[in-house]
Amino acid sequence: MKVLYFAWLREKIGTAEEDLPLPPGVTDVQGLLDWLRARGGGHAEALADPNLVRVAVNQTYVGADHPLGDGDEVALFPPVTGG
């Protein structure tokens, strides 16, 4: 799957995009967030506060229980500030 990061999440994690195989045991968004956090470093820091992380799968907002598949584009970003 493709994982994209934006704004300060991207800066803390240090990359805009990574290609990952769906990690073993991960079936939904919550599972992926836990797995990424467990990698430590910038990932753990960027994802520390779940209230500040929005998730889109295939460019549509989803909740933590949304199922994930290997071909998905997952985007993680802070609350938006456009307009």
Add this chain to the structure above:
Amino acid sequence: MIRVQREDFDPGAELAALTEGDHGVGGACVFVGLVRDLAGEGRIAAMTLEHYPGMTEKELARIDAEAQERWPLRSTLIIHRYGRLEPGERIVFVGTTSAHRQAAFDACQFLIDWLKTKAPFWKLEETAEGEHWVEAKDSDDAAADRWQGQGGG
């Protein structure tokens, strides 16, 4: 209609195009958002708007469709810029037209309120003290929430 672009736009020309040739339009409403030069205490030199290409267009189209469903509109246009912008520059244009003014007013306000809390844009401000990401405001959430289950009429 929606447009996501780096370049500036001409609000007068966009408004003229929105109503041109449609004599069923009785009123048009336009909101233009600008880069302000004050953020709290510090002066802003510029701001850079980052966005999520692909999802931005999708989300704006979804918000636009929602407005069309709630109000009897003749036409709509949302333009949102990205990239580095300096104080005084235009960021966003929201235009709505309808047979009667109320729908145009309400839909215009709805569109900017929802856009601010849903379209995937992020502002990075440059000040004398350095760069910082703008934080989302509770007041923007409240402004968007008041349209929940409301509209039309």
